[in-house]
Amino acid sequence: MxxxxxxxxxxxxxxxxxxxxxxxxxxxxxxxxxxxxxxxxxxxxxxxxxxxxxxxxxxxxxxxxxxxxxxxxxxxxxxxxxxxxxxxxxxxADEIRDLVRVEWAWLESYHAAEAVPLELADLAGLSDAAVLDMEIVLHPSVRTIGFDAPPHEVLVSEAPGLANAAALMIVRPQEQVLMSPLDFAQLAATGYAAEPVRICNLLASLGELQDGTELLPTLISLIGTGAFIGLRGFQA
Structure with missing residues (x-):
């Protein structure tokens, strides 16, 4: 000016x-x-x-x-x-800044590239070996946000369980943007899958956390949210 x-x-x-x-x-x-x-x-x-x-x-x-x-x-x-x-x-205030981060992540997720999410039904009929050998990666719309302070009540009301969660995940597997609280194991899994990874290696990495994590429930819960896309070994 x-x-x-x-x-x-x-x-x-x-x-x-x-x-x-x-x-x-x-x-x-x-x-x-x-x-x-x-x-x-x-x-x-x-x-x-x-x-x-x-x-x-x-x-x-x-x-x-x-x-x-x-x-x-x-x-x-x-x-x-x-x-x-x-x-x-x-x-x-931290809670306001975190709210801004969530709203911006929501917008990024909404405008992210389209991709067909991996669904539990896609695993039906596959042998255990085929499932473990499947290569996956995070859906392009996934955003994860950690918090510097207790999440704002506005966010807690929209994502029940967030108050005690390790982070918040935002993803748009279909038309709707979804927000899901993550525990530490789920958050770690999203980090491991930031690059293409075979499911067997992802589970092995989670097992190395040695925190009593139940491996399959962690993976299944994330697949249920649409957090991954299938690469090698995946039939859309």
């Missing part, structure tokens, strides 16, 4: 047509329009955060955030990418 700060004398001669003051007024109108569009985009990106903070405080934070380094270069659909980082710098 240097042109707006320094006035019409900053404009290079011949850059625009018309009197300098008229050009400056036009630039101000354009800047106000862009600023308003960014504020609206942030409201639409973080509706739960806006509701929890209240409109005045949320709006004030958003206006300051627009000037945060790097934000002006974001498209409207990416405008919220650094909002959690900004709130951290502003020392906003």
């Amino acid at each position: 240097t042109m707006l700060d320094k006035g019409p004398t900053y404009l290079e001669p011949g850059l625009f047509e018309g009197a300098p003051m008229r050009m400056l007024r036009g630039l101000k109108v354009h800047a106000n329009t862009v600023s308003h569009a960014r504020l609206v985009a942030l409201e639409e990106t973080f509706p739960k955060t806006r509701e929890c903070l209240g409109h005045p405080e949320f709006n004030e934070l958003c206006r300051d955030y627009i000037d945060y380094p790097g934000v002006t270069g974001f498209s409207l659909d990416q405008i919220g990418r650094k909002f959690a980082e900004f709130l951290d710098a502003r020392l906003v």
Whole structure:
């Protein structure tokens, strides 16, 4: 916004047509329009955060955030990418910052690439050896979020069990975005499957945790949420 700060004398001669003051007024109108569009985009990106903070405080934070380094270069659909980082710098409460992280992860999951999820029915009829040899990887829509503080009550109400969970998983296996609390074993499994892995190796890695984890129930619960896609050995 240097042109707006320094006035019409900053404009290079011949850059625009018309009197300098008229050009400056036009630039101000354009800047106000862009600023308003960014504020609206942030409201639409973080509706739960806006509701929890209240409109005045949320709006004030958003206006300051627009000037945060790097934000002006974001498209409207990416405008919220650094909002959690900004709130951290502003020392906003952990539960609010985590709520922002969840809302942003939800949006990323919603817009993630389509992929056919591995389902329990896909394993029916396969031998134990074939199941163990199957190669899987996380569904592209999976996002996992750990928490720096007890999760906000808004999240707990939408994902029962989250208050005592190790993390939250967000995934869109079909049309609907789902939120599922994860225990430590489930969270570890999503980490192991971030890259393609055979089921036998995934179970072996979980077994090395030596925390009494029941291996198959952990795997089955994640398959039930649509957290994986099948690669080698999988028939869609």
